[in-house]
Amino acid sequence: MKIAQQVIDGVYGYQEAADAYNVTYQMVYGWVRKLKAGGPEALVDRRGKAKEVAEQSAEDKLKQENRELRKRVRELEVAEALLKKSGKFNEGRIVKPVSS
Numbered sequence: 001m002k003i004a005q006q007v008i009d010g011v012y013g014y015q016e017a018a019d020a021y022n023v024t025y026q027m028v029y030g031w032v033r034k035l036k037a038g039g040p041e042a043l044v045d046r047r048g049k050a051k052e053v054a055e056q057s058a059e060d061k062l063k064q065e066n067r068e069l070r071k072r073v074r075e076l077e078v079a080e081a082l083l084k085k086s087g088k089f090n091e092g093r094i095v096k097p098v099s100s
Contacts, residue, residue: 001035
């Protein structure tokens with residue numbers, strides 16, 4: 001935020017700030033643009049953070065549910081394959097081992 005504010009205040013130009021702080025011109029430009037458009041909150045790094053459920057649209061909620069269901073299906077497919085491989089799965093039924 002300090003770098004972007006210095007550019008806005010006229011202390012540095014974009015390239016001067018980039019050189020002074022050893023960052024790229026594009027980074028400085030992006031920070032200044034975000035700071036001007038949204039204030040300090042706009043510079044918070046939100047990468048990898050999921051939206052709060054309250055912020056999600058109905059479509060986003062459905063997409064999330066779909067991802068979770070697909071993941072669960074994959075987990076069940078793996079479990080089924082392991083059971084088949086172990087010989088404890090027969091035509092959709094779990095077969096109890098025969099006691100000797």
